[in-house]
Amino acid sequence: xxxxxxxxxxxxxxxxxxxxxxxxxxxxxxxxxxxxxxxxxxxxxxxxxxxxxxxxxxxxxxxxxxxxxxxxxxxxxxxxxxxxxxxxxxxxxxxxxxxxxxxxxxxxxxxxxxxxxxxxxxxxxxxxxxxxxxxxxxxxxxxxxxxxxxxxxxxxxxxxxxxxxxxxxxxxxxxxxxxxxxxxxxxxxxxxxxxxxxxxxxxxxxxxxxxxxxxxxxxxxxxxxxxxxxxxxxxxxxxxxxxxxxxxxxxxxxxxxxxxxxxxxxxxxxxxxxxxxxxxxxxxxxxxxxxxxxxxxxxxxxxxxxxxxxxxxxxxxxxxxxxxxxxxxxxxxxxxxxxxxxxxxxxxxxxxxx
Ligand SMILES: NC(=O)c1ccc[n+]([C@@H]2O[C@H](COP(=O)([O-])OP(=O)(O)OC[C@H]3O[C@@H](n4cnc5c(N)ncnc54)[C@H](O)[C@@H]3O)[C@@H](O)[C@H]2O)c1
Ligand SMILES: [Zn+2]
Numbered sequence: 011x012x013x014x015x016x017x018x019x020x021x022x023x024x025x026x027x028x029x030x031x032x033x034x035x036x037x038x039x040x041x042x043x044x045x046x047x048x049x050x051x052x053x054x055x056x057x058x059x060x061x062x063x064x065x066x067x068x069x070x071x072x073x074x075x076x077x078x079x080x081x082x083x084x085x086x087x088x089x090x091x092x093x094x095x096x097x098x099x100x101x102x103x104x105x106x107x108x109x110x111x112x113x114x115x116x117x118x119x120x121x122x123x124x125x126x127x128x129x130x131x132x133x134x135x136x137x138x139x140x141x142x143x144x145x146x147x148x149x150x151x152x153x154x155x156x157x158x159x160x161x162x163x164x165x166x167x168x169x170x171x172x173x174x175x176x177x178x179x180x181x182x183x184x185x186x187x188x189x190x191x192x193x194x195x196x197x198x199x200x201x202x203x204x205x206x207x208x209x210x211x212x213x214x215x216x217x218x219x220x221x222x223x224x225x226x227x228x229x230x231x232x233x234x235x236x237x238x239x240x241x242x243x244x245x246x247x248x249x250x251x252x253x254x255x256x257x258x259x260x261x262x263x264x265x266x267x268x269x270x271x272x273x274x275x276x277x278x279x280x281x282x283x284x285x286x287x288x289x290x291x292x293x294x295x296x297x298x299x300x301x302x303x304x305x306x307x308x309x310x311x312x313x314x315x316x317x318x319x320x321x322x323x324x325x326x327x328x329x330x331x332x333x334x335x336x337x338x339x340x341x342x343x344x345x346x347x348x349x350x351x352x353x354x355x356x357x358x359x360x361x362x363x364x
Contacts, residue, residue: 012226016151016233018240020171024151024233026225031064031178034139035072041137041174042110044073050105051076052096052123053114054083057141060184065114065139077103081122085265088118088158090166096126110135110173116142116189117149117269121164124155128170137174141181143193144270147200147228150175152236162325163257169241179221187306192270194305195252197224199273200231202298203248206341213301248344251336252277255311258321262313274307279318283357284337294340319355 011027025037038049049069053062058080069076079099081087105111113123113136120138127136138150156167182190197217201209208227217224232249239246256276259267267275281298284290299309311318322333333354337345349357 012222014226014229014233016171017237018153018171020153020173022171022173022175024175024177024226024229026146026177026179026222026229028180028222029178030176031061031139031181032068034065034176034178035068035070035074037176038069038074038112038137038174039072042074042135046108048075048077048103048105048109049112050100050103050109051078051112051114052119052126053078053080054087054116054119055080056083057115057119061114061141061181065112069112077105083115083118085118085158088122088156090157090159093122093126093157096122097130100126100130105130105134107131107134110137112137112139113150113172114139114141116140116145120145120149121154121156121167124153124170124172125157125167128155128168133170135173136170137176138172139176139178141178142185143182143190143225144196145193146177146179146182146225147193148196148232150177151229151232153240154242163261171240177225179225182221188268188271191306192268195270195274195277195302195307197228198298198301198305198307199249199251199277200228201301202277202338202341203251203336203344204231204342209297209301209341213297213304247334247346248336250334251338251344252280254322254325254333254335255279255318257325258318259311259313261321262317267308271308274302274309275311278302278309279311280335280337283335284339286357286360287337289337289345290339294338297341315358319358322354322358323351 014024066076081092111123111127113120140146140150153169153171155170156164159165252273256272260272281295302309331351332348335347
């Protein structure tokens with residue numbers, strides 16, 4: 011088993027082992043007392059059909075009382091409506107501060123269940139059992155939780171660290187190829203912002219053969235960043251490499267381009283802008299495109315640049331007229347650059363970067 015210990019405001023372990031899902035109950039009993047706490051499992055219908063029985067069985071064998079809430083899969087469920095249903099479920103099942111929530115699923119389940127945990131009874135403990143590659147290497151670690159509202163994605167949220175993360179990479183075998191690729195985009199992002207050695211590995215290896223090591227490596231990069239800047243005021247922003255333009259593409263396409271696919275295109279576009287600004291060289295872009303293609307990810311945006319500009323400028327999270335861009339000048343070397351939105355617009359329009 012691989013263990014990464016995160017020393018944030020809460021200290022917790024991320025446990026990674028192929029096949030460990032059937033033992034998740036006993037692994038959890040090391041942290042929560044089965045005699046004193048109920049496990050309130052929250053998941054979506056797809057994950058429930060595949061893994062809920064195994065997880066419930068394992069928790070019950072470990073001595074926990076269990077209650078379950080299942081909602082329809084997909085980004086649309088990361089909503090206020092479903093959140094209110096989760097609160098009702100917790101109240102109906104008499105879940106109290108001595109109990110805990112289990113987020114079983116991808117980033118949607120993790121964000122929604124995590125936000126419910128952050129806010130129900132002014133905050134109860136929770137754990138993550140990520141079942142997508144993206145959730146395993148990114149969203150289940152670091153404590154960002156959120157729901158979407160009509161004005162925008164992730165606008166209502168809280169920082170709330172889990173007490174434990176249990177990851178069984180065997181669950182990735184049932185993912186749709188494009189959902190697995192979404193996680194690959196975040197994996198490539200980690201390599202670009204952090205490590206030449208890791209990028210070289212991704213350019214050559216068969217990741218399925220070393221999936222535990224890859225998950226642990228990515229989680230450890232996130233750990234180092236989150237430990238320095240839990241609240242996203244400084245270095246944590248480099249995790250947004252490719253995300254400003256990626257989010258814009260997700261929004262324009264109404265999420266038919268999923269998160270990882272948007273980030274892949276976003277990394278390409280921001281690198282093209284970096285070349286225009288003299289911040290990096292063409293070979294870096296060639297390498298980025300080649301590795302994205304190796305993991306079946308897109309490298310071009312086929313929409314209108316004007317839509318891209320509109321979408322970036324209407325980002326509700328932006329502070330005033332300044333947009334913060336993350337550039338990679340060399341693999342592992344990042345710069346956070348505040349830029350006036352007028353300059354950003356000019357730059358994007360200057361040379362159709364697609
Ligand atoms: N909190 C953070 O730090 C953070 C970071 C990155 C992304 N996110 C959020 O994560 C969400 C995206 O997460 P995601 O890509 O995991 O999407 P997701 O949770 O919607 O999962 C994608 C699809 O895969 C299905 N699925 C999950 N596990 C499966 C499995 N093992 N086998 C088969 N199907 C499975 C789900 O039911 C869903 O239909 C977004 O809402 C994004 O905002 C949060
Ligand atoms: Zn992301």
